[in-house]
Amino acid sequence: AQSVTQLDSHVSVSEGTPVLLxxxxxxxxxxxLFWYVQHxxxxxxxxxxxxxxxxxxxxxxxxxxxxxxxxxxFHLTKPSAHMxxxxxxxxxxxxxxxxxxxxxxxxxxxxxxxx
Amino acid sequence: xxxxxxxPTSQIxxxxxxxxxxxxxxxRHNAMYWYRQDLGLGLRLIHYSNTAGTTGKGEVPDGxxxxxxxxxxxxxxxxxxxxxxxxVYFCASSRTWGRSxxxxxxxxxxxxxxxx
Numbered sequence: 001a002q003s004v005t006q007l008d009s010h011v012s013v014s015e016g017t018p019v020l021l022x023x024x025x026x027x028x029x030x031x032x033l034f035w036y037v038q039h040x041x042x043x044x045x046x047x048x049x050x051x052x053x054x055x056x057x058x059x060x061x062x063x064x065x066x067x068x069x070x071x072x073x074f075h076l077t078k079p080s081a082h083m084x085x086x087x088x089x090x091x092x093x094x095x096x097x098x099x100x101x102x103x104x105x106x107x108x109x110x111x112x113x114x115x
Numbered sequence: 116x117x118x119x120x121x122x123p124t125s126q127i128x129x130x131x132x133x134x135x136x137x138x139x140x141x142x143r144h145n146a147m148y149w150y151r152q153d154l155g156l157g158l159r160l161i162h163y164s165n166t167a168g169t170t171g172k173g174e175v176p177d178g179x180x181x182x183x184x185x186x187x188x189x190x191x192x193x194x195x196x197x198x199x200x201x202x203v204y205f206c207a208s209s210r211t212w213g214r215s216x217x218x219x220x221x222x223x224x225x226x227x228x229x230x231x
Contacts, residue, residue: 009155034219043119043205043222044158090157102173103220105157 002027004093006106014114019063019078021109023091026072032094033074034103035065039087047089050074061085086113117141119223121206127229128196136191136226138206146209147189148173148220149181151202158205164189196230203227 007022025031032051036044048059055067061084065076074091091106122137140147145166150158150173160173164183178200180192189208193200206223 036222041225043224044207045222046219049219102160102163103158105159107155107157 002031002093002104004091004104004106006089006091006109008109009107010110010112012112012114013081015083016080019076019081019085019111021076021089021091021111023074023076023106024072025074025091025093027093033065033067034092034094035059035063035074035076036090036092037087038090038108044090047076081111081113083113083115086111119206119208119221121204121223121226123226124224125227125229127231128193130197130230131195134193134196134228136193136204136206136228138189138191138223139187140189140206140208140221140223141187142208142210142221143186144208144210144221145186146211146218147183148207148209149179149189149191150205150207151175151200152205152225153202161191161204196228198230201228201230 003026005024034049035047037047038044047063048057050057050067058064063078065074067074089109093104119140128134148163149161152158159175161179162173162181164170167183167186170181183189204226207220209218209220211218
């Protein structure tokens with residue numbers, strides 16, 4: 001069965017320091033992978049997506065993620081955190097194959113940014 | 116351009132009552148989805164529609180029904196609400212279904228529903 005695991009439920013960093021949000025997936029094939037961000041009381045916004053092209057994906061607001069098939073990982077990084085980055089982040093995989101359009105969500109990671 | 120709108124923003128509902136959550140998109144997307152978000156569980160798919168006139172069940176469909184009479188609207192109905200349906204509900208849409216698994220889903224702002 002396909003699944004997405006976000007390894008940390010909560011991450012706290014200081015403003016200006018690097019951000020690392022970890023995500024592992026399990027799948028019998030190479031899925032499409034996404035990172036979404038959810039600010040308080042808001043809907044989800046797409047940060048970036050991997051679709052079997054370049055393994056290093058650049059997204060909005062300085063975020064990027066690297067797809068590593070050997071590690072089944074798709075960790076999200078940013079060199080320098082801003083206060084505005086404080087939010088909930090979701091790693092998401094598509095089911096692919098005949099079930100395209102259905103997404104599998106990780107449990108979410110809350111990013112806290114301290115001044 | 117509004118994208119996806121949902122109504123109401125929040126609602127407190129007595130158990131046993133019927134409730135319809137509204138969702139409208141103006142992007143002419145073919146596919147639409149309803150999710151519920153619960154703490155520690157991420158988002159789970161309730162129902163989906165790959166095009167107007169068709170619907171399908173997601174992971175947690177029990178107690179919910181949907182209809183897709185046209186491209187823009189995708190209402191979610193709770194026929195007889197129960198406390199376990201207390202959640203935040205998100206409507207989403209994507210451009211295609213069945214052609215590309217890579218399409219981004221666009222999300223509405225959510226409806227916070229409390230069933231007492």
